[in-house]
Amino acid sequence: xxxxxxxxxxxxxxxxxxxxxxxxxxxxxxxxxxxxxxxxxxxxxxxxxxxxxxxxxxxxxxxxxxxxxxxxxxxxxxxxxxxxxxxxxxxxxxxxxxxxxxxxxxxxxxxxxxxxxxxxxxxxxxxxxxxxxxxxxxxxxxxxxxxxxxxxxxxxxxxxxxxxxxxxxxxxxxxxxxxxxxxxxxxxxxxxxxxxxxxxxxxxxxxxxxxxxxxxxxxxxxxxxxxxxxxxxxxxxxxxxxxxxxxxxxxxxxxxxxxxxxxxxxxxxxxxxxxxxxxxxxxxxxxxxxxxxxxxxxxxxxxxxxxxxxxxxxxxxxxxxxxxxxxxxxxxxxxxxxxxxxxxxxxxxxxxxxxxxxxxxxxxxxxxxxxxxxxxxxxxxxxxxxxxxxxxxxxxxxxxxxxxxxxxxxxxxxxxxxxxxxxxxxxxxxxxxxxxxxxxxxxxxxxxxxxxxxxx
Amino acid sequence: xxxxxxxxxxxxxxxxxxxxxxxxxxxxxxxxxxxxxxxxxxxxxxxxxxxxxxxxxxxxxxxxxxxxxxxxxxxxxxxxxxxxxxxxxxxxxxxxxxxxxxxxxxxxxxxxxxxxxxxxxxxxxxxxxxxxxxxxxxxxxxxxxxxxxxxxxxxxxxxxxxxxxxxxxxxxxxxxxxxxxxxxxxxxxxxxxxxxxxxxxxxxxxxxxxxxxxxxxxxxxxxxxxxxxxxxxxxxxxxxxxxxxxxxxxxxxxxxxxxxxxxxxxxxxxxxxxxxxxxxxxxxxxxxxxxxxxxxxxxxxxxxxxxxxxxxxxxxxxxxxxxxxxxxxxxxxxxxxxxxxxxxxxxxxxxxxxxxxxxxxxxxxxxxxxxxxxxxxxxxxxxxxxxxxxxxxxxxxxxxxxxxxxxxxxxxxxxxxxxxxxxxxxxxxxxxxxxxxxxxxxxxxxxxxxxxxxxx
Numbered sequence: 001x002x003x004x005x006x007x008x009x010x011x012x013x014x015x016x017x018x019x020x021x022x023x024x025x026x027x028x029x030x031x032x033x034x035x036x037x038x039x040x041x042x043x044x045x046x047x048x049x050x051x052x053x054x055x056x057x058x059x060x061x062x063x064x065x066x067x068x069x070x071x072x073x074x075x076x077x078x079x080x081x082x083x084x085x086x087x088x089x090x091x092x093x094x095x096x097x098x099x100x101x102x103x104x105x106x107x108x109x110x111x112x113x114x115x116x117x118x119x120x121x122x123x124x125x126x127x128x129x130x131x132x133x134x135x136x137x138x139x140x141x142x143x144x145x146x147x148x149x150x151x152x153x154x155x156x157x158x159x160x161x162x163x164x165x166x167x168x169x170x171x172x173x174x175x176x177x178x179x180x181x182x183x184x185x186x187x188x189x190x191x192x193x194x195x196x197x198x199x200x201x202x203x204x205x206x207x208x209x210x211x212x213x214x215x216x217x218x219x220x221x222x223x224x225x226x227x228x229x230x231x232x233x234x235x236x237x238x239x240x241x242x243x244x245x246x247x248x249x250x251x252x253x254x255x256x257x258x259x260x261x262x263x264x265x266x267x268x269x270x271x272x273x274x275x276x277x278x279x280x281x282x283x284x285x286x287x288x289x290x291x292x293x294x295x296x297x298x299x300x301x302x303x304x305x306x307x308x309x310x311x312x313x314x315x316x317x318x319x320x321x322x323x324x325x326x327x328x329x330x331x332x333x334x335x336x337x338x339x340x341x342x343x344x345x346x347x348x349x350x351x352x353x354x355x356x357x358x359x360x361x362x363x364x365x366x367x368x369x370x371x372x373x374x375x376x377x378x379x380x381x382x383x384x385x386x387x388x389x390x391x392x393x394x395x396x397x398x399x400x401x402x403x404x405x406x407x408x409x410x411x412x413x414x415x416x417x418x419x420x421x422x423x424x425x426x427x428x429x430x431x432x433x434x435x436x437x438x439x440x441x442x443x444x445x446x447x448x449x450x451x452x453x454x455x456x
Numbered sequence: 457x458x459x460x461x462x463x464x465x466x467x468x469x470x471x472x473x474x475x476x477x478x479x480x481x482x483x484x485x486x487x488x489x490x491x492x493x494x495x496x497x498x499x500x501x502x503x504x505x506x507x508x509x510x511x512x513x514x515x516x517x518x519x520x521x522x523x524x525x526x527x528x529x530x531x532x533x534x535x536x537x538x539x540x541x542x543x544x545x546x547x548x549x550x551x552x553x554x555x556x557x558x559x560x561x562x563x564x565x566x567x568x569x570x571x572x573x574x575x576x577x578x579x580x581x582x583x584x585x586x587x588x589x590x591x592x593x594x595x596x597x598x599x600x601x602x603x604x605x606x607x608x609x610x611x612x613x614x615x616x617x618x619x620x621x622x623x624x625x626x627x628x629x630x631x632x633x634x635x636x637x638x639x640x641x642x643x644x645x646x647x648x649x650x651x652x653x654x655x656x657x658x659x660x661x662x663x664x665x666x667x668x669x670x671x672x673x674x675x676x677x678x679x680x681x682x683x684x685x686x687x688x689x690x691x692x693x694x695x696x697x698x699x700x701x702x703x704x705x706x707x708x709x710x711x712x713x714x715x716x717x718x719x720x721x722x723x724x725x726x727x728x729x730x731x732x733x734x735x736x737x738x739x740x741x742x743x744x745x746x747x748x749x750x751x752x753x754x755x756x757x758x759x760x761x762x763x764x765x766x767x768x769x770x771x772x773x774x775x776x777x778x779x780x781x782x783x784x785x786x787x788x789x790x791x792x793x794x795x796x797x798x799x800x801x802x803x804x805x806x807x808x809x810x811x812x813x814x815x816x817x818x819x820x821x822x823x824x825x826x827x828x829x830x831x832x833x834x835x836x837x838x839x840x841x842x843x844x845x846x847x848x849x850x851x852x853x854x855x856x857x858x859x860x861x862x863x864x865x866x867x868x869x870x871x872x873x874x875x876x877x878x879x880x881x882x883x884x885x886x887x888x889x890x891x892x893x894x895x896x897x898x899x900x901x902x903x904x905x906x907x908x909x910x911x912x
Binding site: 017018019020021022023024025027028029030031032035036038039043046050051052053054055056057058059060061062063064066067070071078079081083084085086087089091093103104106107108112113115117118123125127137145148150151152153155156159163268271272273274275276277324326327328329359360361364367370373374375376377378380381382383384387388389390391392393394395408409 | 473474475476477478479480481483484485486487488491492494495499502506507508509510511512513514515516517518519520522523526527534535537539540541542543545547549559560562563564568569571573574579581583593601604606607608609611612615619724727728729730731732733780782783784785815816817820823826829830831832833834836837838840843844845846847848849850851864865
């Protein structure tokens with residue numbers, strides 16, 4: 001409660017001026033039932049990032065439009081929230097965390113030094129069409145290592161993506177890894193090196209449009225013969241044990257330096273990730289993934305849920321040559337990925353894996369009479385000292401009502417002390433699930449509550 | 457790395473189009489040195505809120521301007537970021553977390569039920585004059601209990617504020633508590649009941665303007681005689697043991713029902729908070745605090761740092777009669793407060809209490825040669841499994857260079873294995889502070905690293 005004064009209070013008396021409470025289209029409130037899992041997911045991600053040495057940063061929600069959109073920017077402009085501020089500045093809300101990070105890197109990396117590893121979490125805004133679980137405000141959660149072209153950072157990014165899934169409680173998932181230069185190498189051997197962008201654009205449609213449509217588009221846009229498009233499609237649909245496929249490819253692409261470099265980098269990444277303990281069933285080579293067109297230059301990867309493949313990739317990224325060329329002459333190559341927070345939460349919800357609802361604090365201290373309030377709050381704080389959440393029912397209503405409230409809201413244990421218990425300096429702890437009840441002295445309450453909560 | 461494509465990549469080649477990287481006036485980046493403490497502070501606050509049973513919610517950054525500003529709203533309008541979205545809607549960025557919570561409560565509390573206890577954390581935006589550590593984007597961190605008028609919730613709010621300070625690592629602080637109706641009661645006994653707002657406005661200036669100026673304003677704006685303003689000033693400057701002062705006041709305000717109710721509520725809050733274990737030196741009665749004018753109706757409190765009183769209150773709040781009258785007919789009384797995240801971080805910085813800088817992960821695994829990468833990443837993940845942060849230096853540079861990097865970045869322990877150690881399946885762990893070195897088998901690395909990190 002701070003600030004300009006709540007609109008509610010200022011206008012409380014004017015009944016006729018009541019405003020219909022509603023959110024904007026494409027925006028939503030997070031209720032505790034979804035916010036608790038979101039906090040849990042972000043906390044899990046934070047733990048993974050931190051243990052790999054990524055440091056948190058944050059950048060403003062608002063930036064100069066020119067910074068976010070470049071000097072052209074008409075294309076992105078349609079979906080970007082852009083306006084003039086009080087000082088007449090042309091400003092916009094960030095539409096991702098990458099562009100602000102590029103601006104940040106140009107400003108601060110000279111001082112911070114490289115390699116620089118950061119994570120960032122926060123909302124971004126896009127005025128897109130809504131529907132199918134798409135919102136105009138959604139969270140991103142990115143990590144990047146910049147200032148090095150090393151294979152170690154590529155392998156680390158893949159391990160981080162794996163560990164994020166595990167930390168999020170996802171058991172059945174698979175990382176699909178590719179390298180931009182593998183297809184580039186094949187095109188080089190076929191004399192189609194200049195058509196990479198057109199071929200990628202066509203390949204990107206493979207899952208939805210099918211092979212014939214893709215071949216037709218390659219013929220039209222890239223001038224590919226049927227033999228050439230067949231070779232591309234054969235590459236894209238190749239399956240098998242990654243290191244064996246890569247060994248084959250290093251023979252097939254012998255004529256292309258770029259192709260061989262891509263294959264060699266993939267081999268380093270797979271070997272290192274597997275040696276570091278990543279289970280082989282969680283990672284595969286997928287030469288069909290393209291991940292956008294202009295940005296990535298090295299490895300690219302996506303993460304799919306085995307139980308919900310249709311939801312799309314929940315953690316995607318790759319390597320790029322130059323993060324911040326728009327703002328600085330310093331070359332900043334890097335590798336990173338983004339965890340799709342809202343998509344993953346939607347998946348966990350669909351998989352009924354959001355976690356059990358219930359009270360935030362598991363213990364409710366019932367109030368017999370207001371004169372006993374200090375003792376009730378004291379018991380709650382004693383439980384807090386032992387790491388046990390506990391709160392006092394605010395009003396000294398009938399105990400039956402307080403117990404009913406505790407059942408309805410999902411508390412696990414109710415603590416109460418009537419006049420008799422208080423005369424003995426004792427508390428009763430009642431487990432709601434099975435009505436098991438113990439009477440203990442206050443000092444023993446944390447241990448007894450812990451035992452009841454643990455099911456003992 | 458997702459999204460619309462990074463501006464940097466799209467324009468990377470056009471050197472002449474380079475854009476100067478900069479943030480808007482009043483906005484700033486959080487570098488790791490400040491973001492790590494911010495994450496720590498928010499995590500500590502989350503822990504306190506959760507153990508008292510407050511549940512997290514979130515609301516959108518953008519809302520209908522009408523929702524945030526009311527139908528009038530010209531006053532607040534000057535500092536609010538307001539614009540038309542793509543659909544021609546009149547929208548604005550939230551300027552606090554209270555007004556969106558009022559809108560949220562009107563929409564969701566009928567389903568969620570009362571009492572409803574929530575916390576919310578996030579940025580808010582105000583296009584105010586900058587300077588003196590004031591930013592146009594800053595974080596708020598609020599908690600509120602709505603749907604009850606009980607003293608228990610008032611006392612709990614005070615305990616939460618206390619525990620927030622302790623969790624933030626602040627030792628020397630003091631809560632100052634008041635109740636709106638104490639002064640109101642005094643004015644009632646003097647026949648000035650209708651002048652409460654004017655008197656409060658004057659009293660609010662006491663710390664800066666002094667007693668004479670306040671008396672003059674009370675005479676001019678509230679028609680107070682010198683005897684009356686003296687009585688008000690005597691009340692405001694009253695000190696002493698809270699329960700003794702309250703006992704005196706209950707005699708002095710005998711003629712005012714409102715005054716007595718305020719005194720009685722304060723007594724309940726002090727008695728309960730002290731009985732619940734709040735140290736007496738951390739809480740005092742301060743009858744001079746006013747906290748804004750229109751909103752609060754019951755207890756009000758502020759929190760000052762003993763070592764930095766000039767920075768102002770770092771956690772303030774109080775009780776209000778009606779949260780959401782602008783949006784709903786349902787009366788929602790409540791009590792809550794806001795933790796001043798940025799102000800508290802600035803204070804911790806000034807007190808040199810932000811915590812030691814250093815690497816995010818304390819262990820750096822040095823790379824002897826690229827063929828060893830998988831083993832290095834495997835060691836890092838083994839340490840992760842024991843809760844120890846560890847990362848691999850991305851490039852197989854000379855070991856001396858990697859050690860130098862480790863010193864400069866503040867790592868505590870370096871792990872390395874040359875050909876000899878690898879032949880033995882061993883790792884060397886070197887503590888940088890005192891060059892202590894141990895050689896262990898990989899399976900023993902977590903225990904050995906933990907011992908070195910603990911200073912053993």
